[in-house]
Amino acid sequence: MTGEKLFSQNREISISEFFNKNRHILGFESPQKSLFMIVKEAVDNSLDACEEYGILPEIEVIVQKADQDEFIISVEDNGPGINRKEVANVFGKLLYGSRFHQVRQSRGQQGIGITAAVFYGQITTGKHAVVETRIPGDDLTYRFEVGIDVKTNSGIIFSETPGIKEKPHGTKVTIHARGKYQEGKQSILEYLRETAAVNPDMDLKFTNPEGKTIRFQRTIDELPKKAVAVKPHPYGTEIGDLQFVIADQRNESITQVLQNSFSRMSRKSAGEVLANANVEPEKKAESLSLQEIRRIVEAFATVKIMPPQTDCLSPLGIEYIRRGLRNVYEELKPSFYSKPVTRNPIVYKGNPIIVEVGLVYGGDLSPEEPIRIVRYANKVPLLYQQGACAITKAVSEFDWRQFGLEQRSGAGIPFGPMILLVHVCGTKIPYSSESKEAIAQVPEIVDEIKQALRISARSLRTFMRKRERRGKANEKYRLVAQILPEISAKSAKVLGLEPVDTSKTISRVANVVLVRETVEKDVEGFSVKCSVTNYTKETWSFKLHIAPASGKSSLDTFEVKDLQPAATQIFSFTVNSDTPYSETEYYVEGIDPVYVIGAEALPPDFHMREISYEVED
Amino acid sequence: MARSDRLNTIAEDIYNSLARGDVPSISLPSRTRENIVLDPLSMVWKYGEAKISRNASTLDGAEYLLKTLYLIDFIKEMYENSKTSTLREMYYISEGWGHAKFHTQDESDLLAEDLEVITHVSREELNLRPEENGASIIGDLTIEERNRKGEFKRINCRDDVGDGGYNIPYSVEADKLRLVETNAKFVLAIETGGMFDRLVENGFDESFKCILLHLKGQPARSTRRLLKRLNGEFGLPVYVFTDGDPWSFRIFASVAYGAIKTAHISDYLAVPSSEFIGITASDILNYSLPSDKLSDKDIQALNAELKDPRFQTEFWKTEIETMLMSGKKAEQQALAKYGLDFVTDTYLPEKLKSIGGQ
Incomplete structure (x- = not known):
């Protein structure tokens, strides 16, 4: 066996095995969760694309049963479509689209998600994914059969068929995969419901394997505020990041590279960084030693640099949260919707982060159960690993008793008829693990969430006090307007007398x-x-x-x-x-x-x- | 004062308060464990001095007054039409009372008792009666019961009845039930149906010359009243044979000392000379009876009994503490461990002997 052949065989095994062994890292750890992941990755991509191109999203998700444990999952959007030449890369190449030099808030970030979904389908059923896509202005919709070449980590197009379709633009992905369909707390349906709660501009139709269709209608015709792509901020930069930008600008001076590649880097601040790093400012980038690169990265922290821009973020905003919560939870007839809270950005390791909170209370929600915490990171619902999440930690450490909820010893998830929505958005949210299912319990973020909770909880307390006062007013009314006159009438009837005027008594009791x-x-x-x-x-x-x-x-x-x-x-x-x-x-x-x-x-x-x-x- | 006038007094108080421009109220003894005291003359437990007052300055209080007036009106209507109603019927009739509607039957039952307490007119005299609860007796006792035609029928509770025994009616007052004669030497009141049947089958009533009475759990008023009459009119001692658990201790307490809810009529119901011959904590150990572990609720009940004024005797304190310590309870039928005749041949004779009964 030649060395080359051995190498390629090793490679083949290692990629398949990498995926199989690391399924949990990417979220494909159980049959049920795998189906969920496929839907999630496709829907997240659709929403990101629509948001970037300013399209009000229309999405249809269908999960069909093909066989005992084989399912056909299709997700169709009205997004901008995908350029024919990009299809193989988008669906077949792991890590495609990962860019360091552009940062902005988006749902998917690592360029792994949808490829992993295609790959999972391929290894569990041996079937190719089907992608149908049409870009605006094009007359034709192209249908591709896409697979992944495990040897080269690249997408393979098995067939490409042009055709005519009604939709002016959009993409439909169909994946066959083994899995298990279930409804409940951690399910496709719950994921879509929670997605609808923060995307009231979306129109979503979902058909489950029993053929039942659920629709979440659009309730707002306004597009969300678009996140602008910005350069990364020096705080939080790592050695690899700096090496990466240097590789593209080998002939520039290091001063120039810093100014070109980072936000908030003026000539003056770049000069201060290099002076503190003891690096010659005009030195050519390619001639920097590893030691020097390390010193530059360390020197960033020693210089006062303006906080990062925040237009790279796209928080939900008050109206979106209000409409979204109402759209999804109205059937529970809540008696109170708090005014949503969107906090000002904080900076964590050079990246801006915004925390938002909304809550609904009362109605048909059970007062005897723990409150429902609906967690989001960059508009994506987090259904798994609740216990490991910064949001859960903040909610548990917050003393809800003074705000009218039941919470034994003032810690832990409180009990009450409440749904609490917490959204954390940022260009680089620290997650507790690679599968991005929980936000890392970083003290700065936990504290910031608590601040937002406090504002929401205050409005809840105000509501409860008002309700109590209204209850008292209603009690007094019943007492004086109904019960006392009836007591007078009934006592008179028993005695065969005329009822007496109760106004004196009434003014004594009220x-x-x-x-x-x-x-x-x-x-x-x-x-x-x-x-x-x-x-x-x-x-x-x-x-x-x-x-x-x-x-x-x-x-x-x-x-x-x-x-x-x-x-x-x-x-x-x-x-x-x-x-x-x-x-x-x-x-x-x-x-x-x-x-x-x-x-x-x-x-x-x-x-x-x-x-x-x-x-x- | 006629019962109707007693009811009117309540309505008059309310009416007059309103006419004066005052806030009407009703006051009655507090009906809680904290407010029962031993009457040294009769040796039964009665309500003490503590009063509670319900007045119309709050919605709850006003609704209570209104419900009381509706109930009075309803009872007076029954008087006019010579009707009676069961407590359950009364609860359902309140559906039509608008703001005075009862929310639960517990609430309406309690109000009926409150009305008894306030007016000193018994529930039966208010034409309110409980559901039949099927408590029964077997033994050589001759009675006369007035039937629907108004005739008194003579019945011997051993010779004229089947194995189920004579069914105790809801009213056992003299106008309904006359006690004629008996050859029995004592009354044995038994908690459970299974044990009652066992003693009947074994002929215990004949061999020991006694009247067997099935309490059917916590005994109804009429059952307790009948025990009181048998004790008072024939001088028969009453022995109470129950399971060995905290709830059975309460059954004995209500037979012997009076129940907290009916402390206003303890004089009519309680038989303070009753003796307990049920399963005790010591029996469980001495006879090594099959037992169950005490549940949390059992333990709570035992601890409550330690604070209950009716259980402040050396015997009860020791038994309750022993049960808490052993953590065990047992049913009276657990005696079958030693055979079907053990209870009649050994257990009861030994127990009766120990209390000097036989």
């Missing part, structure tokens, strides 16, 4: 003015009827300010004039709001608030309220 509303949904929004009843012995005149929980109200203020004891004044207004309407806040002015139930004292900052948690660029 010496208050009661503000109550009833809300009805109508075509345009919500019509609210508010009644103000005086159960005290005095006559009152005051102003009632109306602040709807969301949307716009047709009335700002109502003047209560000469409200006599036992009298009621009723007024109506409409609110147009497209989110479920929970309550109106009422504030009183011109009456001591201790005499009022159902409305509060006017806060001093009432007229200048416009607090916003929007992200600052």
Whole structure:
């Protein structure tokens, strides 16, 4: 046997074996999870492509049973399509597309995902993947049969057939693979549901092996903010990274290379870095020794460099979280949607990171179970390894008791009827392992998540307090308006007497003015009827300010004039709001608030309220 | 005062409070373990001095008042139409009471008892009756029971009944049930049906000249009332034969000392001279009976009994502590380990002897 042949055989074994042995690293560790991974990789790619090209995504996922344990998975999008020449590389070459010199937030990052999916299908069924793709402006859709040459780590096109299809552009990938289909917490369906929750601009159809189709409709026609590709920031650079950029610019001076290849590197700061590294600034890049490269990388940290740009990030933003949560969880009829939180970026090892939190509470969610934590990294749902994740750690270390949830000893995942969405996005998120299923428990990130949780939890507490107060107002109303008159009537009936006037007793048990509303949904929004009843012995005149929980109200203020004891004044207004309407806040002015139930004292900052948690660029 | 007037008094108090512009309220003794005291004259446990007041200043209190008024109205209506209702029927009838509707039958049962406590009119006199619970007796006892036609029928509870025995009716007061004569020397009250049947089959009532009474778990009021009458009118001692677990101890306590829920009528129900001859913690060890491990709930119940004023005797403290220490409980039928006749030939004779019964 020649040396060359031996080498190539070794190579063949090693690539197959590498994959087989390292399936868990890439996420293909069980039959059930493998199907999930194929769908996930394809959908992540579709969403990335649509986002980059400014297309509102339309995705259809079909999982069919071909055989006992063989499935056919197809994912079709309306994305920009793939250039014919790129198909073999995109689907058949591991690590293709991995670029160091361009950083921006995206779902897939390592150039492994979809190739691994194709490869998994190939080694478990021996069948090729089918890719149908059409780029905008092209008249034809091309159909490819794609496989992977394990000897050379490259894609092979077995056939290429042009054809005519209706869709003006897009890609459809079909992969045969062995696996197991299951629904539940860690499943394709849950992954798609959670994906829909953060991509309300997406229209998604999913057909499961039983032929049942589930659709998540688009609820927002606005594209997400696009992430701009930027150069890497010097902080967080490793020796290999610097060697990589030098290889492309061998004849430039090292000062020039630093300026060309890194963000926030002015001539001045490059000079400071090189001085601290004791490297001649005009030295040709190719002539640098390893020692010198190492000293430069170490010197980055010694120089004050501007924080990285943050336009390379694409956080979900408040409206996306709000709409997404509503789209997916509305069927649970939550009684509260918190105002979502998008924090300002922090920098971790030279890379910007943004944390976002949204939460829904109440409704049909069970109060006796642990809260549901829905984790995302760069808009990708994380369904596995919850325990290893920075998000879980932050939630568990956060004391939820003061915010109205049950949590024994103030640590651990709290109990309550709540879904908590946490999104961490960044150009380089540290993961706990290669399969990118959990965010590493880095103190800086855990702390930042806690900050975001605190803001959301406060709004939850405000809601709970209001609900409690509203509950008290309703109790008082039932007591004075229903039960006491009935007690009078019933006691009179038992004795065969006339009922007595209860107003004196009523003012003893409830010496208050009661503000109550009833809300009805109508075509345009919500019509609210508010009644103000005086159960005290005095006559009152005051102003009632109306602040709807969301949307716009047709009335700002109502003047209560000469409200006599036992009298009621009723007024109506409409609110147009497209989110479920929970309550109106009422504030009183011109009456001591201790005499009022159902409305509060006017806060001093009432007229200048416009607090916003929007992200600052 | 007629029962109807007693009910009216409650409504009048409420009506007058409202007329004065006050907040109406109802007050009654607190019906908790903390508020039962031993009456040294009758040696039974009754409610103490602690009162609770339900008033209309809170929604809960006001609803309680309203429910009470609805119940009074309902009972007065029954008086007019000469009807009675079971507690369960009353619960269902409240469906039509609007804001005064009961949420659970426990709630309506408790209110019926509260009304007894407040008015000093018994539940039967309020025309409310429990479900039949099928407790029965067998033995040489002659009674007369008034039937639906209003005639008193004479029945001997040994010769005129089948193996199931004589079924104790829900009311055993003199207008319904007359105790005529007996040759029995004592009453043996038995917790479980299986053991009752065993003693019947073995003819224990004849060989030991006694009346066998099946308690059927925690005994109903009428069962306890009948025991009280047998004890009072014939002077028969009452011996209680139960399983060996904390719940059985409570059965004995309610027969002997009165139950916490019905402490207002302990005088009518409790037989303070009753003797316990059920399975004790010491029996489990002495006879090495087949046993089960105490559950968490059992242990909780035993610890609660240590704080229960009714169990503050040397005998009970020792037995409860022994049971806690051994961690074991046993059923009365575990005696079958030594054969079907062991209970009648050995266990009961030994027990009766030890308490000086035979």
